[in-house]
Amino acid sequence: MSTNSALRVGILAVTAALAGTATATAETFHATIVTEDGSPLSTSPQIIPSLSERLESECVIVNIFGNGSIQYAVNYRSRPYDPSTVDLCSVTIRLKGFQTAQVTLRNDATIVLKHSGVLREGSTVTASSLNAPEPAKKAFGKGVNAMGDEKWAAAQKDFEKAVEIYPEYAMAWSDLGEALKRQSKPTEARAAWEKAVAVDPKYIKPYVQLTMLDLEEKHAEDAATIAGKAVAMNPLEFPDLYFYNAMANYNLKHYDVAETSARRATELDTAHEIPRAELLLGSVLAARGDRSGALQHFRKYLEMVPKAQDAEQVRRAIAQLEAPGDAK
Numbered sequence: 279m280s281t282n283s284a285l286r287v288g289i290l291a292v293t294a295a296l297a298g299t300a301t302a303t304a305e306t307f308h309a310t311i312v313t314e315d316g317s318p319l320s321t322s323p324q325i326i327p328s329l330s331e332r333l334e335s336e337c338v339i340v341n342i343f344g345n346g347s348i349q350y351a352v353n354y355r356s357r358p359y360d361p362s363t364v365d366l367c368s369v370t371i372r373l374k375g376f377q378t379a380q381v382t383l384r385n386d387a388t389i390v391l392k393h394s395g396v397l398r399e400g401s402t403v404t405a406s407s408l409n410a411p412e413p414a415k416k417a418f419g420k421g422v423n424a425m426g427d428e429k430w431a432a433a434q435k436d437f438e439k440a441v442e443i444y445p446e447y448a449m450a451w452s453d454l455g456e457a458l459k460r461q462s463k464p465t466e467a468r469a470a471w472e473k474a475v476a477v478d479p480k481y482i483k484p485y486v487q488l489t490m491l492d493l494e495e496k497h498a499e500d501a502a503t504i505a506g507k508a509v510a511m512n513p514l515e516f517p518d519l520y521f522y523n524a525m526a527n528y529n530l531k532h533y534d535v536a537e538t539s540a541r542r543a544t545e546l547d548t549a550h551e552i553p554r555a556e557l558l559l560g561s562v563l564a565a566r567g568d569r570s571g572a573l574q575h576f577r578k579y580l581e582m583v584p585k586a587q588d589a590e591q592v593r594r595a596i597a598q599l600e601a602p603g604d605a606k
Contacts, residue, residue: 307365307385311346314392316408317415317422319346319373323391327353328368337367337383350383375419375426406478407449414444421453433457441473448478455487464491482513489522493529501526502535509539517546521555528562536562544575553582557592569599 311323322342327335336357340349352367365385372378376391383389410418421436437454441447455470468491474484485508492501505523513519524539540559547555560575576596580589 306340306349306351307383309348309350309383309385309387309389311348311371311389311391313376313419314390316410317419318412319344321374323371323373323376326370326372328370337369339369348383375422406446407481410440410444410447410450414440414447414450417443418447418450418453421450421457425453425457428460430457430460434461446477448474448481448484451477452481452484452487455484459487459491464495467491480511482508482511482516482519486516486519486522489519489526493522493525498526498529502530502532505539514546517543517552517555520546521552521558524555524558524562528558528565531565533562533566537566550582553579553586556582557588564595564599573599 311319313319325339325342325348327337327339329335334355335353337350337352340351342348350367352364354364357363365383367383368380369383370378370380371389371391373391379389379391381389417436417440421433421440424430424433424436434454434457437450437457440450441454444450451470451474455467455474458464458470459467468488471484471487471491474481475488485504489501489505489508492498492504501522505519505526508516508519509523520539520543524536524543527533527536527539537559540555540562543552543555544559556575556579560572560579563575564572573596576592576599579586580592580596583589586592
């Protein structure tokens with residue numbers, strides 16, 4: 279894995295320019311990019327240095343090696359000189375199949391990339407996946423890339439190979455289920471997700487996937503049960519789980535549990551990736567007779583997604599709650 283020739287020329291040109299200034303030196307630093315499960319990087323990541331207040335790149339990426347090692351040089355012209363920050367550089371890292379990461383490089387630092395997909399992985403990758411042998415990790419990595427290209431059948435084969443090599447590979451079982459579900463094979467997907475839970479009960483993602491499937495198939499009791507088991511583990515990086523747990527309990531009219539989970543979902547969703555959690559919380563509060571609370575969260579939902587498909591319906595609900603005759 280290496281940069282292409284055009285990028286190399288650009289790197290050399292900027293590096294030469296840096297070396298020619300009084301404040302720059304030839305010193306370079308190193309950092310390492312790894313995946314959360316230890317699978318090898320399939321291609322070179324795109325690494326984009328941030329701009330300083332002076333609108334200059336904070337650093338130059340000199341080289342990217344096949345093992346994920348990065349060599350970079352800091353652009354000292356971009357900021358006042360400070361011995362304590364001579365190796366610091368803020369960058370954005372993009373790689374297909376992984377979440378975009380905004381991180382600060384530091385000499386000898388290790389940057390962990392997390393897989394992307396329908397659900398975030400969080401930091402709950404446990405020993406069962408980290409201990410997978412290299413051939414299994416390689417097959418898993420190929421499957422992740424195929425999923426990124428929406429080649430579900432190809433991804434299925436790669437994940438099947440990964441779990442054949444290493445049956446305890448919870449992450450591969452989870453993504454195998456996703457590939458199967460995308461091919462309209464819910465029964466097979468459920469079996470894969472249940473296997474993921476069985477081999478690694480602390481891995482949260484398959485709990486969320488099973489809960490979503492149960493809700494889709496209108497099995498609210500089953501959804502509440504499986505989500506409740508995962509919520510008890512308090513997974514802070516999965517607001518999705520609290521949202522689906524709240525939805526299941528709302529459908530069952532367990533409003534106290536639904537409110538607790540919906541509130542937790544809104545608290546953890548700091549990036550506002552689940553605006554419907556606000557809508558659900560408003561609905562729960564309306565069902566419990568808390569008109570002012572319901573109004574607050576309905577309005578918050580419309581602030582977040584003013585052009586949502588159900589926006590007009592929510593506005594009508596707000597109007598009804600605001601009507602004097604509706605006072606409780």
